[in-house]
Amino acid sequence: MPRNKTRFTYPHPLIPYAVEHDVMGDSSITDEEAEMMNALYPEVVAGNPKAIKPLKELVRRCPHLPRAQNHLYTLYMMCGKRLRARRVLRELRKNHPNYLFGITNESNRLVQEKKDTVAARHLMGERLLLQDLYPERKVFHISEVMNYYQSAVLLLLQEGDIEAAQERHSILLAIDPEHSITQRVTEAILGKRMIANLERIKEEERNKLRVKTRATAPYPQRKEAPVFHHPEIEAFYRYGLEDLPKANRSLIAALPQATLVQDLKRVLEDGLQRYSYFDRQSRRWTEWQDNQVSFMSHAFYFLQVFGDESCLPVVLDVLRQEEGFLDFWFGENEKSFVFPCLARIASGQLPLLQGFMQERYVSPYSKIMVGDTVAQIAWHNMERLPEVSDWFGSIFEHYRLHLGDKGLIDSDLIAWLASSAGELSLQELLPVIELLYQKGAVSKDIIGKWEEVVELFETPRDEADLNPLPKNISEAYDESYLKRKKMRQLSEKDQEELEKMAQDPYAQKMMEFLTESMMDDEIPAFLPSSPPAQPTTKSNTKIGRNEPCPCQSGRKYKHCCGKK
Structure with missing residues (x-):
């Protein structure tokens, strides 16, 4: 008063x-x-x-x-x-x-x-x-209080005691949250928290189990283009994804399905057999020629609607390639092409997918897509939930028995699989997942602390985790089917956390920086651990997609705020 x-x-x-x-x-x-x-x-x-x-x-x-x-x-x-x-x-x-x-x-x-x-x-x-x-x-006087606690915070940050620094900072916030010293101290503490979080992430990265990968389904390379049953397929080689005329789509969709599927498989085999050829060609381009390298993506779009089980072997061969291959053909959108296709052609072939998950040297990201697909099989047909639970259980048990295999075990992969199983509330899998967790085979930065894992599995299933599928070729291309995905409703706990974040000065300051990043695609660097004795200018640092997200979630930027 x-x-x-x-x-x-x-x-x-x-x-x-x-x-x-x-x-x-x-x-x-x-x-x-x-x-x-x-x-x-x-x-x-x-x-x-x-x-x-x-x-x-x-x-x-x-x-x-x-x-x-x-x-x-x-x-x-x-x-x-x-x-x-x-x-x-x-x-x-x-x-x-x-x-x-x-x-x-x-x-x-x-x-x-x-x-x-x-x-x-x-x-x-x-x-x-x-x-x-x-x-x-x-x-x-207010200047005495502000300056004293600014110095106290600097001292505590130098000692590494962030919690005590925040306690002293709370004094400045109580007196004048808008004061320039309060704002500088906010940034200094946030910077220290970021550094501490990044150090924690680095330590976790050092302790992760990383699988050694390589192409496990090599195809003989050639230069000659394939011959198709239907010349209409040649349009895949002339148009980029966004440029294929609707008339061409309609003509191809009207082709006899049996020979159409054969041609689509031949397109995928062409991408496997002429990867080296197109890779060399692309190195001569001054700018990316999307119309020359979109034929694989076109084929996947059509397989989402017309594919059958006979396509699964060649699709899995695509996923057995090195990550550079997948990035060349699909860029950052691999999952949007592959998941709907797998969901259509692999629903009745869980044993084949199980064998794929047990193969060595395969990219973890390819296996994550397969795991997501199997989870979605249950989401689209809950009668198959016990079958899907057995499938995940066999995968986790296989990994538990081969923890020392560097060509098989990847802690990020196991964490994502556990997340998929948790969203389905497959609580019967918790014992084997806990064994993997205790052995350090589950990445904590992805799935959280063990009590958070248990909470995930005990939370009722939410239909917002069901991913819709395209019903026709138009929906596949314009991805309008994604509009059918339900919005997740915030739980009371989520609401409380958001309200708490709204009152957190460090979260508020982070949101200011993230807002700046949305404007110019860059994030201003935080002030050093102690306010300077003379004015400084802010430098800018761009966030890489694979770098830790600045919101301190512990996830990679591309899997967190980079998706927004």
Whole structure:
């Protein structure tokens, strides 16, 4: 409650004093000295080097004024004259050892230049609480509180105690969340949290089990184009995905299905057999020629609607290739081509898919798509849920028995499979998944802590996890079938977490940065772990798709905010 219009008390356990927001009277300074100080202060704030000379004169005339020496120290620092600033600070500390700004500036110097947090704590007080330094005082000016706790946070961040830094930061937030010092401290803590999170992710990455991959279904390479039953298929080789005329689509869709399917399989075999040829050709292009390398994607679109079980062997051979092959033909959209196709042609061939999942050296991402497909078989027909549960159980058990196989075990893959099983609430699989989890074979950055895994499996199934499939070739191409996907309803826990995030100053600051990134595709770098003594400019860093997401979820950017 306010004691007067500018002096306030705060309901915060670490603020047992009042905070004055207006200018506080100082009986040790004359009206003339106050006038001189006030005249020079805007020049100090602006970092004007022309103010150095009159400030030096003021210090010489009024050695009893610590504020004049502090302003001279600040101006020297802003002008990059650190040696002179250090001499002024040394003199200030000698003449006025109890002057708060002298204490905080010396603490900052010890932390920033010498990394000497022990000496800094001796100056600032072991508990890093302002009231410990001046137990007799009942009122502090807002600038004193802000500067003291800014220095305290810097010290704690240097020590690596982010939790204690956030506790001191809460004092600044309680007094003035919009204050420039509060904002700088917010960014400094957020930067430290990011660094700590990235270090944690790096450690988890080092501890992950990574499968060794290679192409496991090599095809003899050739240059000659195939011959098709239907010349209409040649349109796949002339048009990019977005350019194939609807008339051509209709003509191809009207072809006899048996020979059409044979031609579609031949297109996939062509991509397998002429990969080296097209790869060499593409290296000569000055820009990407989508119309020359979209025939594989066209074939997958048609297989989503017309494919049958006879197509599965060649589709799996596509998935057995190295990741560079898959990226060449499908780019970042591999799943949108492959999943609907597999869902159509593999529903009755779970044993064949099980064998694929047990093969060595296959890309984990290819296996993730197969796992997603099997899960969707249950989503589209819940009568098959026991069959799908047995399928996942056999895969997890096979991996448990071969944990030492570097050509088979990948902890990211097992985590994604566990997520798919969890969304189906297959609680009977928790024992074998827990064994894999305890052995470090399940990536925690993907699936979370064990209690979160259990919660996932115990949560009722949500139809928002059911992925629709195209009903005709038009839907396959324009992907309008995705509009049939149900929206996920937020649980009470989700609502509470969102509300909590809305009140989290670090989350708010992160959202500001993410908003900037949506505007210019770049994320501003955070301030260093301690606020600088002079103004700095922000640099920009672009986020790679495979880098950790800056929202601190622990997931890769492409699997998290990069999808939004």
